[in-house]
Amino acid sequence: MPSISIPPPRMSIRLGDRARPSNGLPIYSNSAVEEKRRRHGTAPLFIIRSVPIPGVSTRRLRIPVLNPLRLQQCNLPRPLHRPWLVLSCLALFLIILTIFPTSRRRWDLEEKQRQWKDASPFASTTLVFKREDLKRIWGWEIQSGHYPSGHKLPKELDFLTTPVNPAYPPNFKKADWAKPDRFRSPVIVNTKGIGPNRNYVDVQARFPDVGYPPRPIPGSIADLDVIMAHCDFSENKYVRDCLEVLRIGAGLDNQARLRRGNIDEWKYIYVEEGNVHWDLNITEPPHMGKDAVISSERNPSAELSKKRGVDWEPRPNLRPAPKYEPYHTLSSPCDPENPRVFHMFWAGDFTDKPYMSLLSFLFTQNLGLHLPETHTETHVCRPQLWMWINPGPAASVPNEHARRDMFDKLRANPWSAPFLHPRFRDAIQFKMWNTTEQLDAVPELRDDWRARRDSLFNSGGHVYNVPIEEQQQPFSHEDGAEGEESEGDAAGKEKEKEKQRKKDMKDRVGSQSPEEKDGLSTILSDMARFVLCHRFGGIYLDADTILLRDWEELWGWHGAFAYRWSRLKKYNTAVLKMGKGSALGTFLLRTAVKNGFDFHPMTISDYTKDAYLEELLLRLPDALFDSAWLNTENYQNERPPQPYFESFRDFFSTPQQQNAQPGAVGFHGFFKGAYSYHYHGSDFWSWPFDPARNWPDLGPRFDSSERAARSSAAVAKHFEEDREDMVSDDKRDLDWSTVILRTFEAYIRGERPNMYGEWLTW
Template sequence: MASSSYLAAFQRGASMYRDDDHGNLPSYSSAVKEKLHRRQPTAQWSLPFAIPVSSPDMRRPRLRILSSTRTHHFRITRLGRKRKSLCRCLALLASIFALYIVVLRLGMEDRHWTPTFRDPSTLVFGRENLQKIWKWEIESGHYPSSRKIPQQIGLTSPIPNPAIPPAKAHTLISPFTPPLDPVVTSTRGYGPRRVYVDIESRPSHAAYPPRPVPSSTIDLDIILDHCDFTQKKGADLLVVWLSIALTPPKYVRDCLEVLRVGGNLDNGRRLRRGEMDEWKYIFVDGETQNVTETPHTASPIIVPRPLPTGHHDSNAGLTKKRGVQWEPRMVLPPTSLPQTSMSPTTSCDPDNPRLFHMFWTGPFTDKPYMALLSFLFTQNLGLYLKGQGESPVCRPQFWLWINPGPAAAVPNASAMSDMFTQLKTNPWAAPFLHPRFRDVIKFRLWNTTEQLDGIPELKDEWRSSESLFNSGGVSMNVPIDKQHARSPGREAGSNGTVSTSKSDEDTKSNDDTMVNRTGSKSSSSYDKLSVILSDMARFILCHRYGGIYLDADTIFLRDWEELWGWKGAFAYRWSYHDDYNTAVLHLNKYSALGSFLFRTALKNGLDFHPVIVSKYLKDAHLDNLLFRIPDALFDSAWLNMEGYQHDRPPQPSFSVFEDFFVTPDESSAAPHALGFEGFFRGAYSYHFHNFWWDPFDSARNWPDLGSRFGAGERAARAVALPDLDPDEWVDAVSKDKRDLDWATVLKRTFEAYVRGERPNMYGEFLQW
């Protein structure tokens, strides 16, 4: 190899040196060798290293590696032998400091904190149960993907899969395959044919994009091909370098274009780009094909090693969590085939209810207000039809779960009536109690005890847990008796908050402020306990009721019709890490995957931090069952926040998440000029990552929904403008902010739709 000649030359030079315990100066065996050495160029700090390639036509790329000869010479001549241990100590301290900086940065990324320890295995299910989970999910139609089943599962025959069509061609089995049962990594599709649609606007309606095709489905495998930005990892630097050099990067900006074109969100504005069939990612079910043979793919065989006693170990290759026994054999409900090819007039699939869940603690503010407005503005709710008749579409519902008091308290007997009393008097919440929204927006009371008792996998054992508030290995010290004690009486305040009675004050202690917080009012009074509770609540709600959970700092940006068509479970990628962010989470009702997650969490301290959940799935080789969608679909600004893709950022380009609320001056013309259509067009939602205390509209920090909701607006104005007499409430343009921020533009756009001044994003006017 070319590198050998380079290394040999420097090795010959290095052989002339002889360590001297007294002087550290180079010495030579003869004057001739000294002369020859001094005529050679000084050894460089780096050496060229030629990378071998398989193709003779490819130019051999070269890397430069650190020269061991040069560093050795520098140490001997400059530092000396006695300082060798000092150098090692300094190098160790530098490594520890670098590791601390990395951990500190990751801990500040989001509201979540980095788990303190991730190495020990969390696995409590043996191979037989893992195979049952895979089999149940696939046969239920919850695996509409062609991704492989991990070899560690050890399946010996393909599982029939009703969610994918039959293979077009059979994979040939090598004649050299050993005559033993192979480990199967593919499924046998027998579902309907997929017809990828070209969504078009009608000529008379070209100003707005069309609604998605009813009962259509997103192909997340195609989305992964176009949108998966993955940080390459590995111990071999050469492998990482080659994977980056030979694989073109996938930008969030390009992913959003694919999402816009495939969903025809750029209607009337599309420029000629050529044939774009490969950007079609939405399909409908075609006719079912006849399946006469079974597709089969042979994979490397995994033969578990027998135990010393001669018995066969069925769990060989799996690492069980220390100190626990394997879970007993799972008892799962019978599988039911998914409904296919539903027409627009067909009722919703009862096994896959279209429920959006959101969890909220504390007073109702402009944050859930914006989430609900964006839901009305984007989803197909039939609000463009007059009257309360039957909708021709399967309408989703938004269930907002409200925890009325602190996370560790149990609601009292009058909690339900108190909740609705507060909602009616809260100007941000009262509009959504209007009869027009009764069928699509529902407020639910959260009761931790009742919800945990409603989970079959937890109801008999969760009370024995040391604490319910554990996330990422960080456990909040809340006594178990306080978690289940009935909270003292609470009175509803006129502003929608929960006021504390005198008996409440008597029970508080000076060091108990975290336990008694109800929502985050500022960065210094963050309600971490409610955040931990919400980490668990999202899994409870999806497992018990089905549907999709969304964090309350989420704004809808388009119709989710085709996401409902995808029957598998999913969350999205945690930035560039190979972990999940469960700010968006879909689980099927009482699924095998949900049972696995709850039983595993129970044996791991009831920890539902998304990074820990990622480890549960990785340890069990079930992570393919929870599809990790690229974050461009739900969190388009995140990679830019992390310092990636600054060369080609998406539109808009945020350097920090605060830019959403306070747009920098140099780009402050964009929000008003581009409007809603210029905000991450193509993404399904936007996650603004907390900032509960920053208003969406600092100049008009009140609901502005027109005369129909005027009473609530006047009450909110009085709070926002306490020093002004109501007669002086003049909305002069001179009092408005000159350059509107992105958050303000979105709020005023949604409010204009409710006031009837403009249609929604699909050109439909709200009919009262």
């Protein structure tokens, strides 16, 4: 029987696939290594392929591609083994891999182009001081003790010698000057601390005085570096967490401390111990390494762009830097170089808005109102509040009787009259603002402002041409006429009033009626705060600010600060601290002169940024002074502080879902830990804090003022003036503004102590 020859099975020759006979059964390789590799999946997901780069012969581009062997190992559906599908997926992957880095490089390039544009000599800049003058300003502030910080100096100014810092403790381990030459950069970025040692204290109420939080230790200081570490929005810190650190570090969580464990990292209040180490006051020589640059051999204005169209400012005439003295070494508790004066500015008739601010000052600050008037203390410096009144429109100049007229109006006004009581004379002082006198009193402004008095009002580059008359003239002061007047006289007077009203409207930028707050005075106040702080020293506060705690530790910190404009890296100067006659003040005033007398906070931000002086005017987190701002702009709403305001109007009209909180938790539940609350009153000047009782409610001592205000309210609301007050007159759920105001008024009436448990004595 003939033999039958069976041909061998047809083998698949596809690369990377198992060989299969025609019947579909696999034929395995004889290589054990290959079989093990396939079984255990050691093939990498990606393999690197290098391709030449056009025009670059020495380098090749490495591209990760999907490994086909790895695809084979996966139990994929058979359609995925088709070459065209695999290649399509691979192409899509490569496109994604190429587009993402390209987009990222484009974003980086755009960012660098913006930086190059800012650094170019043709970029917009506000700088008018040379590099060496900026270094002198830095040196003056550091030497005066106005830089108690460990933050680095700006390397752009090329400090070649280490400034000696009497307000910062010795820091041998961190300073560049303590390193060997071979490890030192030619540019210095740290100061040499020679100040007293710091003792960070644990502030808590002690038995038996545990009902209220304790007053801050006289002379204690807030370490703003620590506060920045816990509160800086740029570092993704939450306002809620910041306030907890602030209240625990200050002992405001009285009898309610729920945190356990060591809280040293949350301590931010310290007292200085010992004296300044003047024996370490040795200026280190410049680093003479191979890369060192000697300042005398270079252009002092190199790499700095000057404002176009103006000349460099001459060398600033700075007074001798005052010697820094720790609090415990002062001969008296009040340092004349750092007077504790709050400044506020108000234009026109006094209302419930500055009334609320003054009450908050009496309720929170250490004024000694709980002690007999004859009592004197030698270890406490009592702050004062100077309320600057501009009686007429911003552009007017007071007449010779203006001061007398101002006090007559204050006595007749029920909102201001209580603060003229003799009990408050050492705490609150009313002062008259005179633009001409103030500008003439400041050397940096007196020779320049008259040349532009017709356009002195500049806000963010928008100039309002309202001239200031230098001669003495009355503003809207009407003398009372005796006897009866004829019908023609009455018509003439009415026409004159209408003419005067239109003239007043010219001075009210953005106002809709003469009864509204003088808008131009808001612009004037932008300049007034810098003038007042530079001339007298102290802290300026907008009149729509409510103080929430003692500011002792902020007074102890001798540097300058404002606070952050919400999410932006800009200043809000609603709170501004600056030293009297400081080098920083000279810089800001002279820079403003060369930039059109613009004192808008956004423009101030440009001044310090262009000159690398931002650390000298520290931009504190708004959590300290404006805790609701981020929430009102839809930031941090997932973890808001208490209370939660989605809008500033929530303070005056608390939403129904939340308006049980004010009455339940009261003042002590209102942004506890913050130093103040800024309710941004420009939109709420006509909104009363207490709609049901829109008059001062301060008790029998101020009964005449209350009756006058009640009469006005009765006429406006059409109710009987002498009728008995009923609880049903109140809104059923009190708003936050009402609760806060009534808390302050209850303290003046003697029905409760202040926030530190001190009762007002008369």
